[in-house]
Amino acid sequence: MLCRQFAYLFVGMLIPFLASAQGPSVRPAAEVRDQSREDDAVLGHRLTAAAQMGDTAAIKAVLATGADVNALDRASNNPGGATALIWTARQGHVEALKALLEGGADVNAKARAGITALHFASMKGHAAAVEALLVAGADVDARVRDGTTALMAAASGGHEAAVRALIGAGADLNARDRGGLTALQWAEQAGHAQVVGLLRSAGARNSRWKELLEAVGQGDTAAIQALLEAGADVNARDGDGKTALMVAVEKDHFTAVQALMNAGADINARDEGAMTALLWASTDGRTAAALALIEAGADVNASNVFDLTALMAAASKGHLDITKALLEAGADVRARDANGKTALMLAERAGVDATIVELLQQSEAK
Secondary structure (H helix, E strand, C coil): CHHHHHHHHHHHHHHHHHHHHCCCCCCCHHHHHHHHHHHHHHHHHHHHHHHHHCCHHHHHHHHHCCCCCCCCEEEEECCEEECHHHHHHHHCCHHHHHHHHHCCCCCCCECCCCCEHHHHHHHHCCHHHHHHHHHCCCCCCCCCCCCCCHHHHHHHHCCHHHHHHHHHCCCCCCCCCCCCCCHHHHHHHHCCHHHHHHHHHHCCCCCCHHHHHHHHHHCCHHHHHHHHHCCCCCCCECCCCCEHHHHHHHCCCHHHHHHHHHCCCCCCCCCCCCCCHHHHHHHHCCHHHHHHHHHCCCCCCCECCCCCEHHHHHHHHCCHHHHHHHHHCCCCCCCCCCCCCCHHHHHHHHCCCHHHHHHHHHHHHC
């Protein structure tokens, strides 16, 4: 009886052992993938931390474990979605930066804002990092979302050594950002005289934008003509991206508007709010300028960042003659702004002259 009980006990103990001896349990594929992602994330965070600290030894150690050298640290808020290389460039950790490049880091990788390692190094004035990145093949003229280049970033910060390195690498001296500004203009606006001198010596065009904008603001047609004949940039812009033509429209200096248009000013250029000269004229009721721009072929359906067109602006402000001219030129009466409003809706809400409302109603009925 005892022997039988022992046998049962022995078999009961043996069954689990035999089950385990059949091999390790198979994990579901989804679980394996999740664990893999978690492991990659841990390695990515370790690499980012090492990059931020400039710990070259730690970077090499993490890379040796198989970490993705080009992984984006999605948890980072500044710079968002940056690679380890971008962090080293931002912090100016040159040896760490070189270790990452040797480990296969993409020298032209971008953070979520479109900023590269070269942009950050240039912005911060880390000349040695700039040079190392350029040697590794960084795109010297890469642009971020607002159109700025590394040279503009270095020039606006007054970083002479970085500017020299970028010029030496063949950076486009006369490139313009989305606001129309060049590296030279950035340096001039910031008052960095040494950088201004460097850029001019290297061949950056002197647009004489300050003088031209000042003359336009004063409505001094003679000065405008003289500056244009001396080579001033007819499309010079101020800090808000407004061209000389927009300033002339805004200041209601029609002779200045004519002089700039005759000199070839870009009538469809946009400022930072996507406003054109015609949009400004229609908004401010500059009838002579609006009619001249329409006759010259300005885009009557251009819209700003709020999807507001010249017709919407003119109609809602009660500018009858401009509204008529725009309709005759083919302005889209059914276009809607960001709030879904048409020119007619905006005019009715503004309580403008009934003549404008009738004009719009007739145009919509066609």
